[in-house]
Amino acid sequence: MKPKSIKSKKPTPAPKSARARTEESASDAAASDVAAELRMRSQLLWDAQVRPTRGPKPTMDRDSVVQAAIALADADGLAALTMHAVASALGFTTMALYRYFPNKEALIDACVDAALGTPPAPPASCTGWRERVTHWANAKRTMLCARPWLAELPFVAAPHGPNWLSWHEALLQCFSGLGLTPEDMMDMLSVVTGYVQGSSDTAISLARSRARGIPDEVWAAAVGADLGRAIGDPRFPMLSAVLTSASGGLAAGGALPARAGRPRTMEEGHEWGLERVLDGLEQHLTSD
Amino acid sequence: MKPKSIKSKKPTPAPKSARARTEESASDAAASDVAAELRMRSQLLWDAQVRPTRGPKPTMDRDSVVQAAIALADADGLAALTMHAVASALGFTTMALYRYFPNKEALIDACVDAALGTPPAPPASCTGWRERVTHWANAKRTMLCARPWLAELPFVAAPHGPNWLSWHEALLQCFSGLGLTPEDMMDMLSVVTGYVQGSSDTAISLARSRARGIPDEVWAAAVGADLGRAIGDPRFPMLSAVLTSASGGLAAGGALPARAGRPRTMEEGHEWGLERVLDGLEQHLTSD
DNA sequence: CTGATTGAGTGTACGATATACACAGTGTCG
């Protein structure tokens, strides 16, 4: 096997379906295949690009490709991120991209990490750890909503790049100076990231809808229509009661946008929940 | 417009790219298109199948199609769920499916709702609301891990079907008898669903890896490799410190599987976090 | 300086996939 640039290793592109029904050796081979592919994808995220001295100079670089790809996804969602579209946005042929990324997944990995960016430093006014964590959570949520296509990703086991780690680093730094053990910090980090991630789903869905140019009312109507079907259905007594109650607004899993008579917006709901989570963590800290 | 069975409404299948750059009327049209499509998808989820009286009897029904599709996804992930694969699993032509579902998205909607299933009733031994919620959360997490392809879905604005609602109904019922207002219940529901959803990501990733026949060590090695790159990197001082600390095991965003010297498993980490969240909610309840 | 070597970008082709469209057969109702 020659060190052939970064080309993909798998010679046959789609033996996916023929997998798994054979012997154990085949399963082992598949596992090591997967491991090798993940290793390659991770390496692409972390290794700086080294220009070989021979041959013609490249006319683009990974970063410009990534920027073009992100612009497409920002504008029209992940489906618009096509190898052809990216290449022609840069004025190149589709296949030219494969000099920079061995396949689409690797390109998307890079897009994801670039899109995550680095978290903003907490403002100096944030004195307590709770304020710092809240600032971090809001920043993360804002970032996720600004790039709703991140939640659209079909490739779920994406490798973690430097920017992904930087968000976790920033959150850990919120906990510094509290005398916590590393284990405690990790536990707290898991809880906060879990809550923020899961609790942003609805907001992201709305953000994506907005990015596609759909008015908020259309989105709300679609979500509300499904919930509305519960009303009166004997299978959903509590849901019916809650949905028909005067307040109406705040919906399952996140929220509908604020409605008349209910001052709470989706963002306020998120912050309120975060306060509860932080209460729980604080209680644990002080009980030690 | 004749009541033409359930066929899709959009005559041109892919004017996606030509969208958004025109006038506002076009954007409005796109919005109403989207609204109509969502309405149709939602309706398919909720309406019982009505057999027309004329014509030959259908030889399959939506439910059998859904079961076949789910079996494919269970076995080989979402990528294996192909219209062709589903049809031939049932002994039909690809196009026959389009009599039952107007397009793949609608089929997947149905698969998602069917796969969610209904939550198990809390055992009689669960007396307090915290026990009930914990039971619910574990059930949901277990369900998500059993169907890791649910997290693989590229279509994010899926309509909410009856089973989706039933999970929320069950969670609301955990809160009954506490004298909560509907608003309070909704707020608490949002927090719990948010945490459970977000906090299950890592476990789901592992479950998917297992479903593909990858040994746990390979998955752990892949995740660990990325984290390991942080060690010694000046950009990630806290992360380095935490990762190199004696404990090692519990990783960002969830956890690596339990390792020597650290008794905590991923599930225990999840439950620990849930306890903190519930502490926070309880504190809010009793402070009223 | 010259020829070999290496690597960049192109053109073409293929396989997979969703799905439009036209058609054939079948069961029901007027």
Place this chain on the structure above:
DNA sequence: CGACACTGTGTATATCGTACACTCAATCAG
């Protein structure tokens, strides 16, 4: 009985990712 509505099929097409073979430029060894 005959028209019609509806079911499943066969065929065709557009879109994608990407393998492969090729052209040409930049560099280095002699």
